[in-house]
Amino acid sequence: MVVEAPPTPAATVAPPRHRKIPPAVLLIGPSVVFMALLLGWPVVQGVLQAFKDDQGFTLEFVNRMVQDPYFWPAVRNTLLLIVVMIPLQFALAIAMALMLRSNPRLHKVHFFIWAIPLALSDLAAGLVWLAIFNDRGYLNSALSWFGLQGISWLAYDNQTSMFICVLIAELWRATSLVLIIVVAGLQGIPKDYDEAAQVFGATFWQRLRHVTLPLLKPSLQVALILRTILAFQTFAVAQALTGQNFPLVVGETYRWYTGLQNPNVAAALALVILVVSMVTSIFYLRALRDKNQGGLR
């Protein structure tokens, strides 16, 4: 009878010698490769394109971008659009969502109609509004029907009216995204909180300020980040309505790439948008973090 000592764990593992790949790496590996190829590589390419020519690293393209007469107006217009549009969109979306929550007659139909612009391509939306705002468009026709003189809303020398036209078209097109996020967020809040606030004497505005909006904060944060990043990328609507007359940063990127055939400056402009979007997102995440709830997140 032969009694063998039980093999020690070291002895059984030792022979293969080379280390096994941990399963976690195997599991996330494909998506890391996928992300690197589809997202990481283009970003690296874009950065290189903006800062590198045949001789090596250069700031020439950045200089050309900054010195272009359209650059600063484009930056100014984009920021102005964001600063005016985002608060308006949120006010509208929250008001609309609260109206839907009070369950008016046909509220499902209202919600459906309000969500329609989401399904529309932004270029199509731009063309729809062009049909309204151009010199012989629906708006001027309506004005003349009332006996009023039509206005050249989209005239190149009238920055204010162009801005208002782009603003209205963008409000119409993009508020539905905020609406849908806010409606979903509201549905997730049990109605007991609002009822408790009512019973304890809170008025409508007190409930909105002290109960509804704070509880809605996570949804608002998501909507704000999404909407701001998308607003930096506003392009097709302004392009359809004003062409080059009301420059925006993404429009400039497009012009440098296709019109001026200079992908390097276009890449530098794209980087500006990337950096600004990232900075804003981080700012929102920090600013809207719940101070009371710090430990919970």
Place this chain on the structure above:
Amino acid sequence: MADIQISNLVKTYPGGSERATDDVSLSIRDGEFTVLLGPSGCGKTTLLRMIAGLELPDSGSISIGGRDVTYLPPNKRNLSMVFQSYAVFPHRKVRYNIGFGLRMAKVPADEIERKVQWAADLLQLGPYLDRLPANLSGGQRQRVAVARAIVMDADVLLMDEPLSNLDALLRLTFRSELKKIVQDLGTTTVYVTHDQSEALSLGDQVAVMRKGRIVQLGDPLDVYDAPADQFVGGFIGSPPMNFLDAAVSHDGGTLVLGEQQLMAPSILRSFAGKDVLLGVRAENVTVSNQRSSGDVAATVLVVEPMGSTVLLTVEVDGHNLKVQAPPTFKTAPRHTVWLGFAPNTMRVYDRETSMALEAK
């Protein structure tokens, strides 16, 4: 503080065909603790929500302290309420939650602080004032909800099944605590529950509801001892009241249970020869192994020792009865025991309408 007068309140929910409350009238005196008791769907919560102003009635009126509030919004009624889900604001600390109503009423900060401290001491929440509700247990959140309601000096305190989410032991301890707090405050209170033991232990008056109507309103002991109909008797008490088919003899002096006979309560003289339903509580039946005169024979089906008593399920004339015996009582299934009924504890009901019969 104020009285509540509810008259002819009718409410049908949109899309529903049955009335959630069907012509309900109820009068609650100043400082009285009224319990609305009934199975789910009986309209008790709807009635409470109409008092709160969270639902509006189709017709009828509600007045609090002589003021008609039927169609006033909740924030104009000077109420406070404890919700079944507690509805403690999750984004605010306990301190803010308790002071919420006072803050909305723009009470000066130092007074809010003083009252919050008072309520927190009363409900043993002192150490938790600076916590968020997420970091509290269910029982503590419940205390926050009660504290928020009692700081208000409201005319009326409403409670919607406030104990139903607590575990059994906590429910029992908090029940007596709640009773003491409300007694000391002396606020008019309306309390909704489906738990009959809560209703009996807390209420000054109990309104038993069924299908949108109040079927019996009265002192808890009256409701327990003399249920107005078969439903109330079967709903209140643990075990519920026993019901047996019986017939009144032609002279009205005895009740006939199949082959056996019982002394009839005196009120039955006017129902001679009529078929009735006999109602009797488990603790009002004496159980014995020896026969004494007037006893009824029964066969034991199930023996359940409960610690303080032995609960027996027995059969008499094809009916199952639950009766209680002392814990030392010895018997076994299929044995015969003798049941003694005291005539004054028997309740008699009409077999068709199931309403209590009263002497004519």
